[in-house]
Amino acid sequence: MIEHSIIFIGLDTHKEFIEVAYIEDQRGATPIHFGRISSAKISIKKLARQFQSKYPSATLHFVYEAGPCGYWIYRLLTSLGNCCYVVAPSLIPKKPGDKVKTDKRDAIKLAKLLKSEDLTPIYVPEPEDEAVRDLSRARETAMKDLKEAKYQLKALLLRNNIHYEGTANWSLKHLRWLTELVLPHPAQQIVLQEALQTITERIARLERLDNELSHHVKNWRYYPVVKAIQALRGVRMLVATGVIAELGDLNRFDHPRKLMAYLGLVPSEHSSGGKRHVGAITKCGNGRARRLLVEGAHSYRYPANISTDLQIRQEGLPKEVVDIAWRAQLRLCKRYQKLIKKGKHYNLVVTAIAREMIAYIWAISKEIVLPRVDPKLRLARVPA
Structure with a gap:
């Protein structure tokens, strides 16, 4: 046998x-x-x-x-x-x-x-990490649903030539103004009332998910990393939680360039013979984490500065983490202005900043010691 x-x-x-x-x-x-x-x-x-x-x-x-x-x-x-x-x-x-x-x-x-060892295994998150990721995605879905309901209501008002004279949309004053509106036809009035009720329900839903996300993240094993990367400019609670929930353990990347490639933030290339052609970013990997980084990259269009809110987020963090965050702000703000002066497109500049942001997030995660995980639940590797 x-x-x-x-x-x-x-x-x-x-x-x-x-x-x-x-x-x-x-x-x-x-x-x-x-x-x-x-x-x-x-x-x-x-x-x-x-x-x-x-x-x-x-x-x-x-x-x-x-x-x-x-x-x-x-x-x-x-x-x-x-x-x-x-x-x-x-x-x-x-x-x-x-x-x-x-x-x-x-x-x-x-x-x-x-x-034949021709397959590349993906990272499998722990059950707890996947649960926090689901909650983070549910919060994002709730935000999209709320925006969609607001757009539908504003479209109804625009079709009836009704304009708000105030300055802040969706404030308490604006919502009171909406409840006092009377549309020309009773059927349209029903649509208005249903839209207002939908918006109210979705605002309450978003608040519930925000509270639950804040509660569960503080009990999450990756919360030290989530808290540490908030020392970076443009990375607050929701962005930090979303990025770490989507990527998981950043220590599995031995170099930040691999993390950039994993997120699809590196340029594509098609070179043959003596010709080299570099195109747009590959957009491979996790699109949600990439979008969150691009959102945070917009804040580097201003000069380097430690605001009051950023200083509060940095309180209690190790000096090494704060130093990395300051070096990141100095470099990225300078790089943003340099690329803009070269005439680069705004979207290209923001993408370049997001690519370097993830490298600084990787560096900060290296400074944080996390609790150990059961080796049986870690990602297995393809046999050599």
Whole structure:
């Protein structure tokens, strides 16, 4: 009987079922289609036991694509003592001439690529980190919904040639003015009242999520990093929480350039022969974290200065963190003005500032000591 050290198992996951294929580690082995199983936890546990009984001396390496099903399969398989990898669909090699796609072929393809080490596993957040990320995203969704409701109400008023004479929109005075409006037709009055009620409900929803986010972030293991990076200009509570919730542990990047590339903030390149062409940024990776950094980069258009609000955020932080934040402000404010004077487009300048901001955030995170995590839950690496 041939003894195997590793069995590579590809999972093509779906809501109701999972297609399974595997390949042995010996040279010239042919991938085998195992079949289709239910996506219930008990079925996955049974699948792992079947492979363990068939290959008692081998280590099981599972792989599946990241998608809407989440990371619970990864956590379940790793809790059983197996290796599991989650890969990004955009990084899976694909032949240009391969025009046939089925669940069976996808599972076989994942198993073969895992064996040949052609897959790049992604970072899997801890359950607590994913929960804070969901809360941060829910707060952002609530803000978008509130803005959409306000736009709809302002469009209604514009169609009826009704203009507010005050200066501050959506203040208490403005809201009182809206409640006193009388539109020409009773049907339009109903639309106005429904819009006002929707805005009131969404304001209350946003306040609830703000309070919950502030409460849970202070009990989060990454809160020291969230608090420390607020020493930077343009990085307040919401931006800091959003960036760290999306990126997780920044110490997994051994150089800030890798973090820049992960966020898609580096320029694309298409060079061949003696010609070198550098284009726009790649926009790969996490788009939400990239957008939050660009929002914070706008504040560097002003001269370097420690405002009262920034000084309050820096109180109680280590001197090394405050020094990094000041060096960042001196460099980025100067670089912003230099690029503007060169005639660079405003969006290009802000993107360049955001790219360097993440490098300073990485440097600050290196100064913060975090509690250790259970090694069993860390991201597994592809075997060499």
